Amino acid sequence: MKLIHLLTSLFFCTTISLAQSPQLNIAKPKPFKQKTFCNPMDINYQYNWEQTNEKISYRSGADPVIITHKNEYYLFHTIQGGYWKSKDLLNWHYIIPNRWPMEDMCAPAAISVRDTLYLFQSTFQQRPIFYTTTPENGKLHFYNRWLPQLPKDIGPWDPALFHDDATDRWFMYWGSSNVYPLFGAELDKSKNLTYKGKNDYKGLIYLHPEKHGWERFGRDHRDTIKPFTEGAWMTKHNGKYYLQYGAPGTEFNVYANGTYVGDDPLGPFTYAPYNPVSYKPGGFMTGMGHGNTFQDLYGNYWNTGTPWIAVNWNFERRIEMVPAGFDKDGQMYANTRFADFPQLLPTKKWTDKNELFAGLMLLSYKKPCTSSSVQEGKFSANLVTDENPRTFWVAKTNKSGETLTIDLEKTQEVHSLQINYTDYKSDIYDSALPKVYIQYRVYSSIDGKAWIKIVDNTNEKRDRPNAYEELAKPVKVRYIKFENVHVPMPNLAISDIRIFGKGTGKAPVIPQGLTVTRQTDDRNADISWQKVPEAVGYNILWGIAPDKLYQTYQIWNDAPSNLELRALTVGQKYYFAIEAFNENGVSAVSEVIGPK
Incomplete structure (x- = not known):
């Protein structure tokens, strides 16, 4: 017993000594830090209801405004019951404020000036401007009580606030119509940013589809309906004022952002010959209209927009952000090349508009799929690789254990994947309900028999209708299998599982005969x-x-x-x-x- 006691004591003392010895400390592995993101943005889009049938609901993101405030990013968009903040443009924390301006916000205006964030909603009535110096805690205060009411149908709907740092002048821009132009007015800072006079505003931008092909309505600009202009935003660069606008209509692949340029915040403005500025008519997520332009913490410009989904409701949308900027001649641009492929998160000032493209290619396009079940023939598993957010697989149940497997047809190096859920016949009206979260697992295999788990988010309860997962280390695989754990919707429906990485062959040759x-x-x-x-x-x-x-x-x-x-x-x-x-x-x- 004495020997056992002695050995035990020696072991205990040795263990304490090793634990206290700085020379023998074992370093913990560094946590994985994601380097890329993928459009549409991976946030918990809140639920709305389909306006002609209240039994149907949908998640939606529209009319985004991203601003920087005190070295953090804040995101506001239509009817979300709150807003988001982020330190890195990747991880977004949802904030429910202590009060909204009378009702939930539609197409909000937001601006950060010095230490204060100002917020204003779309309205055709009298509404206040709110402010906060602590947006991270959701406490909003009245900056003014009521802006004077404008004449009927004038607005301000789809407003934007602008502060000219050089002159300390304040302005508001607004408009959403195929009848009226975009308007602008100077605000009186001596009267808490109210209009200088009830009729002291002016029309600034009208659409001219007879001259500007991209302003024509319809898919690929093929409709004769009079187009809509909306989504005003102002950016000042090198002494020039870029008044931006969205056209020709929300529900089409050609929804885009354009700009006029002037020497004064209220013009006169000249149409930019290079319009549209931000345009994405092809690919997975189409449409880039009604967004805003902001600078990140490194001084890089970005442009946001609202691509179109339209499954449960014609105006069901998501949010994208793409690198933007101004060239040496002052031409404004937004880079939508590979905009919905993985992009590098900014860590410094970039020098080339394409350098944030991560070089990860789409490996899943039109690849064959098999699933554990299918609700109807028109909702087949193969639809998850067609790069179309309006076609989707629907399983027979929404229960844990339903699976879908994608065959890449040869071994590929997979770096990341994106799971895009669909609200098919959804019936959720409150995103704060405890059941509103998504959980899944993802497995990889070389032969379709032995499986390795590569993604597992069952330790968290977040709603991620457009979940993007970057792997800590690339894996060489042929098969990817998705396994449902939990969805809040009555139907497990997925429009696209997009797999990104690097193939083992050669890049294509240059196309000839252009x-x-x-x-x-x-x-x-x-x-x-x-x-x-x-x-x-x-x-x-x-x-x-x-x-x-x-x-x-x-x-x-x-x-x-x-x-x-x-x-x-x-x-x-x-x-x-x-x-x-x-x-x-x-x-x-x-x-x-x-x-x-």
Whole structure:
């Protein structure tokens, strides 16, 4: 017993000594720090109800405003019951304020000036401007009680607040109509930012679809309905004032942001010949209209917008943000090239508009899928790889254990994935309910028999309808299997599971035979090219100079190798190029040509 006691004592003392010895401390592994994000934004979009049938609900994000305030980011958008804050543009914390301005906010205006954040809602009545110096705790206060009411139908709907640092003048811009223009007015800072006079406002921007092809209504600008202008935003850069606006309509792939430029906050303004500024008519998430422009903590510009979903309601949307900026000539641009592929989170001032593209390619396009069950034939499993948010797989039940497996058809290096849920016949009206969260597991396999778990979020209860998961380490696999654990919706429905990484082959060659012919209607151009073997898709690039190809139209390889581009401005000269991409990378850009 004495020997056992002695050995036990020696072991105990040795253990204490080892634990206290600085030379033998074992370093804990550093926690994984995500480096990329993927559009649409991965946040807990709140529920609304379909306006013509109150038995149907949907998550939605629309009319976003992101601002920086005290070295943090704040996100506001339509009818969300609150707002979000973030330190890194990746992890967003939802905040429920102590009060909203009379009712929940639609298309809010937000601005940070010195130590104060100001907030104002869309209205056709009298509403107050709120303020807070501590937005992180949700405490809002009245800055003024009532702005004077404007004449009937004038607004201010879809407002934007602007403070000119150089002159200490305040302004408001607003408008959402296919009848009225965008308006602007100077606010009287000596009277708590009220209008200087009830009629002291002016029309600033009207749409001219007869000249500006991108302002025409409808899918690919093919409708004759009078277009809508909305979503005003003001950015000052190098002494110029860029008054931005959204057009031609929310519910189309061509919803975009444009700009007029002036020397004074109230104009006169000149139409920018390079419009639209932010345009994304092709790819997974289409549409970039009605957003805002902000600078991150490193001074980089970003543009936000609202791509279109439209499953339970025609105006069901999400939020995207893309790198933006101004070139040496003062031309404003937003880079939508690969906008819904993984992008690097900013860590410094970038010098090239494409350097945030992470180089991770889409590995899942049109790959075969199998599922544990299917509710109906029209909701087949193969729809989760078609890159269309309006088609979706629906399982027979929403219970734990339902699975869907994607066959990449060969071994690939997977870096990340995105799971996009669909609110098919949803019946949730309160996002704060305890049941409103999503949990899942993801497995990988080389042979479809032995499975390794690579993602498991069952230790958290968050609502993530567009969940993006970056893996701590890439995995080489052929099969990816999704397993449902919990969804709050009555139906387990998924529009797309998007898998990103690096293929093992070669990038495609440069597409040949690019031709562009301007039509008699100068707003349109016919574009054609020769298909590239094993390409997944193409990016048509164009702009107003050979070194200003800021616009992108993404086309899948299984679509025809021609495009009628209907977004051009009458009398404006353009230049065009094309690149191909596949699972292994992107080709070089073709020779830049002008239209015939």
